[in-house]
Amino acid sequence: MKLWGGRFQKETNSLVNAFHSSISFDYRLYEEDIKGSIAHAKMLASCNVISFDDMEKIVEGLKSILENIENGEVNFSEDAEDIHMNVETMLINSIGEVGKKLHTGRSRNDQVALDLRMYVKKEIDKLKNLILKLENSIYKIASENVDTIMPGYTHLQKAQPITFCHHLLAYGEMFKRDYSRLVDCYKRMNVSPLGSGALATTTYPLDRYMVAEELGFDDVTMNSLDGVSDRDYVIELNSALAIIMMHLSRFSEEIILWCTGEFGFIELDDGFSTGSSIMPQKKNPDVAELVRGKTGRVYGGLITLLTMMKGLPLAYNKDMQEDKEAIFDSLDTVKLCIDVFSDMLSTVKVNSGRMRDAAGEGFTNATDGADYLVKKGMPFRDAHKVIGQLVFYCIEKKTKLEDLTLEEFKGFSSLFDKDIYEALDLKNCVERREVVGGPSKSSVNIQLDNLKYFIKKEQKH
Structure with missing residues (x-):
């Protein structure tokens, strides 16, 4: 008979039992469930709801179960439905009738809400460390390419010359924001729901703050209905994970493009590439492609959670059991992707010569030509037109702006002088962009310093 089966006259249908059970995936909450139960038992004794002797027996029994699970000596039972009932059943079997007192003043509704918050808090700490690892990889390769000129793009068309360092540091900024979203999410989820009961608390004189402090929470939830039915923190976390994957996917797309022959x-590195079963020459960017592909499953987790919650009346509903598989899979996917992507990035070999040549193609210095005329006194719109005409002239002549003679320049405007060649030099085009956030060496060095400071500051936390 189920621990909750007193009012039932029949055993649960075997198919329903399998359908209802969540132990196949919520078993990973075992540590949180046991630690939460230990804190609950201590609080019950402190409030004189159970005796101190009973509390000690319960705590020792729970510690023994934790040790057995971690040693691989426990087989979880589908009949016990979930991790909570599995642990409680094991406790009763281990210490007898005293174990039945553990669930006093508690429901599985607030129990699972507690366990899941504790679990995802721990996972956020892991994610933050992985993002710092990725930021270290970005910093390393960026700092080695401060002078590596490459074309910047808009619409995937060559636009203006930048540096590879500048390009990489754009992703550094994205992942800094991802890190901050995890920090913010953690703050909002760091309140304890235990004591909310099934939905309306309990008549026992519980000390919710004692449990919260014991388990490292900043506060307790202020409404018991919300305490057991809130999954905002799971949705918010999966949203942050989806944004991380979007950033990784954009980065992956560029890596896939950059390593093509085109x-x-x-x-x-060979260690982060694969070959073809039929084409001997192939070296495929499968890691980047898989990261790009796995983004969809993290998006799917977010949609699952939002859809699951959108029509639920207060308070707890069994639909909410579906939260775990979605967030567990999203967490597992993102952690794996960040980890392998960081290692792949740290081994990339940069072809700086090819980047420089590509920046010299496609008239990436055209805007600098227009700026040159503006500084000579021409209105920008007129300067834009003149350089546009020059670009068309170069296309017809199959040449570059910087390869035109001074006489050819003067044929379009008398404002051109021999210093136009200095203005069109790619290195100068980059170095003159000293505006904060720009690609000049002075600017990217500030960006590098900021990223280095961010990494060191957060590693100390």
Whole structure:
């Protein structure tokens, strides 16, 4: 008979039992469930709801169960439905009738809400460390390419010259924001729901703050209905994970492009590439492609959670059991992707010569030509037109702006002088962009320093 089966006259249908059970995936909450139960038992004794002797027996029994699970000596039972009932059943079997007192003043509704918060808090700490690892990889390769000129793109068309360092540091900023979202999410989820009961607390004189402090929470939830039915923190976390994957996917897309023969900007290490079963020459960027592909399953987790919650009346509903598989899979996917992506990035070989050549193609210095005329006194719109005409002239002549003679320049405007060649030099085009956030060496060095400071500051926490 189930621990909750007193009012039932029949055993649960075997198919329903399998359908209802969640132990196949919520077993991973065992540590949180046991630690939460230990804190609950201590609080019950402190409030004179159970005796101190009973509390000691319960705590020792729970510690023994934790040790047995971690030693691989426990087989979880589908009949016990979930991790909570599995642990409680094991406790009763281990210490007898005293074990039945553990659930006093508690429901599985607030129990699972507690366990899941504790679990995802721990996972956020792991994610933060992985993002710092990725930021270290970005910093390393960026700092080695401060002078590596490459074309910047809009619409995937060559636009203006930048540096590879500048390009990489854009992703550094994205992942800093991802890190901050995890920090913010952690703050909002760091309140304890235990004591909310099934939905309306309990008549026992519980000390919710004692449990919260014991388990490292900043506060307790202020409404028991909300305490057991809130899954905002899971949705918010999965949203943050989806944004992380979007950033990784954008980065992956560029890596896939950069290592093609058409771009040739980078070469991936053999250890992070695969071959073809039929084409001997192939070296495929499968890691980046898989990261790009796995983004969809994390998006799917977010949609699952939002859809699951959108029509639920207060308070707890069994639908909410579906939260775990979605967030567990999203967490597992993102952790794996960040980890392997960081290692792949740290081994990339940069073809700086090819990047420089590519920046010299496609008239990436055209805007600098327009700026040159503006500084000579021409209105920008007129300067834009003149350089546009020059670009068309170069296309017809199959040449570059910087390869035109001074006489050819003057044929379009008398404002051109021999210093136009200095203005069109790619290195100068980059170095003159000293505006905060720009690609000049002075600017990217500030960006590098900021990223280094961020990494060191957060590693100390």
